[in-house]
Amino acid sequence: MFLIFGILFILYYFICGFIAGFDLSILWVWPAAGCFFILIHVMNRKNILPKAVKILKVLIYIGVIVFITLETVIASGFLCKGTGNLDYIIVPGARVKGDKPGQALEYRIVGAYKYLSDYPDTKIIACGGKGSGETVSEAECIRSELVKSGIPENRIYIEDKSTNTGENIKYTFDKFPFLKNKDIKIGIVTNNFHIRRSTYLAMKRSSAKIYGIPVRYSIILLPHSMMREVCAIIVDTIQGNII
Numbered sequence: 001m002f003l004i005f006g007i008l009f010i011l012y013y014f015i016c017g018f019i020a021g022f023d024l025s026i027l028w029v030w031p032a033a034g035c036f037f038i039l040i041h042v043m044n045r046k047n048i049l050p051k052a053v054k055i056l057k058v059l060i061y062i063g064v065i066v067f068i069t070l071e072t073v074i075a076s077g078f079l080c081k082g083t084g085n086l087d088y089i090i091v092p093g094a095r096v097k098g099d100k101p102g103q104a105l106e107y108r109i110v111g112a113y114k115y116l117s118d119y120p121d122t123k124i125i126a127c128g129g130k131g132s133g134e135t136v137s138e139a140e141c142i143r144s145e146l147v148k149s150g151i152p153e154n155r156i157y158i159e160d161k162s163t164n165t166g167e168n169i170k171y172t173f174d175k176f177p178f179l180k181n182k183d184i185k186i187g188i189v190t191n192n193f194h195i196r197r198s199t200y201l202a203m204k205r206s207s208a209k210i211y212g213i214p215v216r217y218s219i220i221l222l223p224h225s226m227m228r229e230v231c232a233i234i235v236d237t238i239q240g241n242i243i
Contacts (some may be wrong), residue, residue, distance in 0.1 A: 003041040009034030016224050020103070024221075026228055070230045077195030080212035082115075082187050086122050088179065089115055089187040089213065092168040092198055093128015093138030101141050103218060104191050104225075109145045111215030112189045116151050122187075125157045125176065127168035165194070165232070166201060166241050173205040182207035191217040193225045197233050200242040 013030035040057065091112050094105035101109055112124055124146070128138025136144070137160040147153055159172045173179050179186060186208045188198045195212040202210045217225065236242045 002037040002044070006034040006037035006041065009037065012223070016221060019218070020221055024224070026231070027224065029227065030224070067230055070233055071226055074193060074196050074226055074229050074233070077199070077212055078192045078214055080195055080199075080214050082211045082213035083185070085119050085185075086115075086187045086211065087184040088123050088125060089189050090125045090169075090172060090198075090202070091127060091142055091189050092165050092194070093126075093142070093162065094191075095131070096128075096134040096136065096138050096141045098134070099136045099141060099144075101145060103221075105138065105141065106145075107215045107217060108190055109142055111213065112142070113146055113149050113151065115187070115189060115213060116146070116155065123155045123157065124151075125159060125172050125179075127159045127162055127172055129161050129163055131163065165198060166236060166239075169198065169201040169205055170241075173202075179208060180206045182209075185209045185211065187211045187213045189213045189215065191215055191225070193217060193222060193229055197229055197236065197242070200233075201236065204242055 009030045013027060013034070016024055016027055016030070089112060091108050094108060095102035096105060116122055116124060126139040126142035126146075128142070130137040134141075139158045139160040143153070143156045143158060146156060157176060159168070159175050162168045162171045178184075186202065186206070188195065188202060188210065190198050190213075192214040195214045199210050199212045233242065
């Protein structure tokens, strides 16, 4: 089992790298885990597995159980349906290439456009600052693409200082305190794997009704993104950011 997973992890690293670039966030986890699993397999076959590593194997099995549990929670976000006539929708930022949205952000923008077109009274908060390799902020990229598609600028609010999902949500609710009103309804428009953490973060910040509105994502890159979400959920839980 360790050998098979080790080989698959290394192969998956190269597949993701060729598709999305080897600078993809924490992509190094896959070859590191692959080499580690293969090492355990070799040592086990040669019967030289130290006692400490045998204990580590048990910890790995426990980690797998925790991982599967969290992945089940993340996958449940795929089933969210949102609701109509929300007061606001929030679009968390994602990678921008120059001044054009990357794949994840493009899906979010398309999803937001469809919702805003269907419900003309709904307003949107576009989130995200400017990161490395980005000539505009992620929020500005969202706004620009929506305006090009015909959404009026007066329906679009901007939060352009944040650098990650936690900051997207925190800075948005700090900048626009009216979003904390318990009588309004807010939707989070983001990729399916990202729904659960984003909505949990928002629920921590506001008494408003929060709805997840999932949009699609690359099937090939989905396992990597879901693995990364597990790490992010653990960190956000430890930091007290999630309800």
